[in-house]
Amino acid sequence: xxxIVQKYGGTSVGSxxxxxxxxxKVVARHQAGDKIVVAVSAMSGETNxxxxxxxxxxxxxNLREMDVLVSTGEQVTxxxxxxxxxxxxxxxxxxxxxxxxxxTDNAHGKARIxxxxxxxxxxxxxxxxxxxVAGFQGIDDDGNITTLGRGGSDTTAVALAAALKADECQIxxxxxxxxxxxxxxxxxxxxxxxxxxxxxxxxxxxxxxxLQIRSVEFAGKYNVPLRVMSSFQDGPGTLISLxxxxxxxxxxxxxxxxxxxxxxxxxxxxxxxxxxxxxxxGAISExxxxxxxxxxxxxxxxxxxxxFTVHRNDLPKASELLNxxxxxxxxxxxxxxxxxxxxxxxxxxxxxxAGVAAKMFQALAAEGINIQLITTSEIKITVVIExxxxxxxxxxxxxxxxxxx
Amino acid sequence: xxxIVQKYGGTSVGSxxxxxxxxxKVVARHQAGDKIVVAVSAMSGETNxxxxxxxxxxxxxNLREMDVLVSTGEQVTxxxxxxxxxxxxxxxxxxxxxxxxxxTDNAHGKARIxxxxxxxxxxxxxxxxxxxVAGFQGIDDDGNITTLGRGGSDTTAVALAAALKADECQIxxxxxxxxxxxxxxxxxxxxxxxxxxxxxxxxxxxxxxxLQIRSVEFAGKYNVPLRVMSSFQDGPGTLISLxxxxxxxxxxxxxxxxxxxxxxxxxxxxxxxxxxxxxxxGAISExxxxxxxxxxxxxxxxxxxxxFTVHRNDLPKASELLNxxxxxxxxxxxxxxxxxxxxxxxxxxxxxxAGVAAKMFQALAAEGINIQLITTSEIKITVVIExxxxxxxxxxxxxxxxxxx
Numbered sequence: 001x002x003x004i005v006q007k008y009g010g011t012s013v014g015s016x017x018x019x020x021x022x023x024x025k026v027v028a029r030h031q032a033g034d035k036i037v038v039a040v041s042a043m044s045g046e047t048n049x050x051x052x053x054x055x056x057x058x059x060x061x062n063l064r065e066m067d068v069l070v071s072t073g074e075q076v077t078x079x080x081x082x083x084x085x086x087x088x089x090x091x092x093x094x095x096x097x098x099x100x101x102x103x104t105d106n107a108h109g110k111a112r113i114x115x116x117x118x119x120x121x122x123x124x125x126x127x128x129x130x131x132x133v134a135g136f137q138g139i140d141d142d143g144n145i146t147t148l149g150r151g152g153s154d155t156t157a158v159a160l161a162a163a164l165k166a167d168e169c170q171i172x173x174x175x176x177x178x179x180x181x182x183x184x185x186x187x188x189x190x191x192x193x194x195x196x197x198x199x200x201x202x203x204x205x206x207x208x209x210x211l212q213i214r215s216v217e218f219a220g221k222y223n224v225p226l227r228v229m230s231s232f233q234d235g236p237g238t239l240i241s242l243x244x245x246x247x248x249x250x251x252x253x254x255x256x257x258x259x260x261x262x263x264x265x266x267x268x269x270x271x272x273x274x275x276x277x278x279x280x281x282g283a284i285s286e287x288x289x290x291x292x293x294x295x296x297x298x299x300x301x302x303x304x305x306x307x308f309t310v311h312r313n314d315l316p317k318a319s320e321l322l323n324x325x326x327x328x329x330x331x332x333x334x335x336x337x338x339x340x341x342x343x344x345x346x347x348x349x350x351x352x353x354a355g356v357a358a359k360m361f362q363a364l365a366a367e368g369i370n371i372q373l374i375t376t377s378e379i380k381i382t383v384v385i386e387x388x389x390x391x392x393x394x395x396x397x398x399x400x401x402x403x404x405x
Numbered sequence: 406x407x408x409i410v411q412k413y414g415g416t417s418v419g420s421x422x423x424x425x426x427x428x429x430k431v432v433a434r435h436q437a438g439d440k441i442v443v444a445v446s447a448m449s450g451e452t453n454x455x456x457x458x459x460x461x462x463x464x465x466x467n468l469r470e471m472d473v474l475v476s477t478g479e480q481v482t483x484x485x486x487x488x489x490x491x492x493x494x495x496x497x498x499x500x501x502x503x504x505x506x507x508x509t510d511n512a513h514g515k516a517r518i519x520x521x522x523x524x525x526x527x528x529x530x531x532x533x534x535x536x537x538v539a540g541f542q543g544i545d546d547d548g549n550i551t552t553l554g555r556g557g558s559d560t561t562a563v564a565l566a567a568a569l570k571a572d573e574c575q576i577x578x579x580x581x582x583x584x585x586x587x588x589x590x591x592x593x594x595x596x597x598x599x600x601x602x603x604x605x606x607x608x609x610x611x612x613x614x615x616l617q618i619r620s621v622e623f624a625g626k627y628n629v630p631l632r633v634m635s636s637f638q639d640g641p642g643t644l645i646s647l648x649x650x651x652x653x654x655x656x657x658x659x660x661x662x663x664x665x666x667x668x669x670x671x672x673x674x675x676x677x678x679x680x681x682x683x684x685x686x687g688a689i690s691e692x693x694x695x696x697x698x699x700x701x702x703x704x705x706x707x708x709x710x711x712x713f714t715v716h717r718n719d720l721p722k723a724s725e726l727l728n729x730x731x732x733x734x735x736x737x738x739x740x741x742x743x744x745x746x747x748x749x750x751x752x753x754x755x756x757x758x759a760g761v762a763a764k765m766f767q768a769l770a771a772e773g774i775n776i777q778l779i780t781t782s783e784i785k786i787t788v789v790i791e792x793x794x795x796x797x798x799x800x801x802x803x804x805x806x807x808x809x810x
Binding site: 016019020050053054056057058061062064065066068069071072075076078079080082083084086087092093094096098099143144145 | 421424425455458459461462463466467469470471473474476477480481483484485487488489491492497498499501503504548549550
């Protein structure tokens with residue numbers, strides 16, 4: 001008998017029929033003898049409907065009241081799912097974040113979980129009930145309703161699994177697992193049976209939108225085995241867990257991630273002296289523009305060049321700021337390019353294998369793809385290339401590292 | 406500086422525009438220096454939308470989960486109204502029933518309020534905030550969400566007013582006060598400036614649907630002055646309060662109530678002996694049919710006749726039961742009539758005035774209206790007459806007791 005926490009997102013509970021389908025899935029597992037706790041999101045569209053109501057009343061609605069408003073979305077789902085479970089003959093009980101007592105800080109709209117009281121849930125599970133918890137929400141020390149921000153239902157599920165010492169946290173979504181790369185780009189992409197927390201984090205940070213980064217971090221921190229599964233078809237999904245040291249031979253590369261939403265900015269001919277990187281990048285960051293890849297080189301004339309990437313939407317604003325900075329620093333030139341993409345290979349096996357980068361560069365060179373920027377981490381190598389080569393690059397890397405089915 | 410509790414129903418908060426209009430009303434009163442607590446219903450249509458979702462999942466949804474579901478309706482309204490108040494520059498804070506701590510029993514769907522903690526509300530009022538509370542809902546000893554049943558928002562408002570020792574509880578509705586009778590029947594009907602709790606109860610029990618009976622009882626019990634006002638037009642409304650003993654001359658009759666939803670049943674020729682009334686009426690009550698007016702007479706031959714009224718919808722079922730009873734008792738005859746109405750005159754002045762009934766009967770006789778049944782209470786006289794005379798009877802009584810403007 002296992003204790004399983006399952007999480008179903010907004011699409012999975014988007015209609016009465018889908019809620020009934022979720023109930024059927026939960027009941028099957030319950031009848032197999034497992035203890036089941038379910039965390040759910042608002043029905044798809046509901047959160048946006050509520051936000052629209054708020055925006056029609058106030059351009060910048062009070063954050064405390066916004067949480068009171070949007071937290072009703074999940075509250076509707078928990079009640080309906082319990083009714084659907086009872087329709088299948090299974091006793092169930094719903095809890096809002098406040099009722100469980102999912103204690104958070106008071107940062108409305110982006111609260112962080114401090115503590116979860118598992119007392120009532122354990123009592124219900126021991127009484128043979130399925131427990132259904134509203135995702136995405138909690139309560140602060142003063143009893144105010146808080147929300148964890150978009151995607152927070154994943155975090156709720158993982159935090160519940162950690163607090164209840166669950167055997168597994170299953171995240172049901174619209175894909176049947178984590179793939180070696182996007183199957184829309186590489187037809188031969190393969191579902192991974194397992195992947196490590198670190199790899200998943202690197203994949204997620206590179207645009208793989210299956211799981212919220214925060215929930216993966218949380219799962220890694222508390223060592224909660226996470227499984228990504230499909231709401232709409234049966235299958236084992238992908239297990240995300242700690243590195244398995246018993247495994248003799250790990251794959252060097254687990255997956256290929258990529259991101260199209262990037263743009264590149266370069267400032268040339270700035271003084272190569274302490275503080276210059278801060279002068280350039282500080283002003284960009286202060287404008288709340290997130291900077292991703294950063295590369296700095298020094299030219300023969302001892303002047304420096306800094307290149308970095310930002311989200312494409314931020315390019316106009318970042319360009320304007322960078323031109324101002326260039327003027328202040330007496331820089332030679334500012335240039336930008338929004339027809340670039342990032343491609344990364346990710347794998348914990350890199351740690352113990354030399355020559356991975358060389359193999360990557362060779363594969364790209366063989367296709368005549370020029371590499372503009374390179375950055376590396378312990379388990380990831382990222383290159384920035386021209387956008388038109390994206391599919392070709394991903395396919396050739398997928399093949400070079402033997403990721404086909 | 407007064408402490409006022411205001412209640413706005415579903416129609417008054419039925420759209421973003423109407424919520425803004427409510428906010429404007431609240432702000433005006435707040436800026437005049439009063440402390441304001443607002444109790445609100447769900448936006449009109451919302452509760453039914455939620456109930457439809459539940460019914461699509463389970464024919465008889467679990468009552469605990471039903472309360473979790475429908476209580477979201479008011480939670481949406483409190484957040485939106487607070488945003489609208491902030492848009493007008495007034496600081497506001499919302500509370501669900503559970504957050505106030507409106508403690509109820511655990512009768513889901515029809516819970517009764519046991520206790521209200523006014524602590525947080527007083528603190529907010531003292532800090533200059535408007536407080537907005539979700540009507541219709543509370544929380545039981547175990548932290549489960551409960552609802553008070555339909556119309557429960559009136560009760561929430563009155564209970565809050567009692568707990569907070571408010572100076573007045575204002576119920577905003579779609580009419581501008583309590584009238585001497587239905588203006589659709591008597592064009593000269595007049596808005597009453599004031600009426601007593603008892604009179605209001607008698608009017609309400611006779612079909613005047615402005616206020617829920619339970620909230621009037623509650624207000625009377627705790628002596629909370631209630632004022633019925635219009636959400637859509639300005640005006641003083643009608644104050645419902647204790648009898649004013651200082652007033653030298655009270656009106657004998659305050660209003661004329663009537664009810665079209667009645668049907669009459671008669672059983673004749675039953676033995677005039679102890680227990681026969683119970684044999685006749687007990688079986689009807691046990692079938693959950695509410696019996697209203699009951700009259701029993703004894704004929705010359707010592708057989709008894711019992712006549713009573715039920716809701717018209719219950720007539721077929723009641724007839725069937727009564728025929729069965731007649732057979733068991735060897736009764737002479739059963740007859741029924743669904744073309745009858747009840748008309749009542751209501752007024753605390755009746756207590757100290759003789760001849761009120763005679764005046765009523767005289768007015769009806771002058772119009773040739775036959776009275777079928779009569780019942781009286783301390784402050785009300787009710788007659789059952791043929792349906793076709795309803796308007797004529799109400800108009801003539803309205804005139805006879807000097808209720809015109």
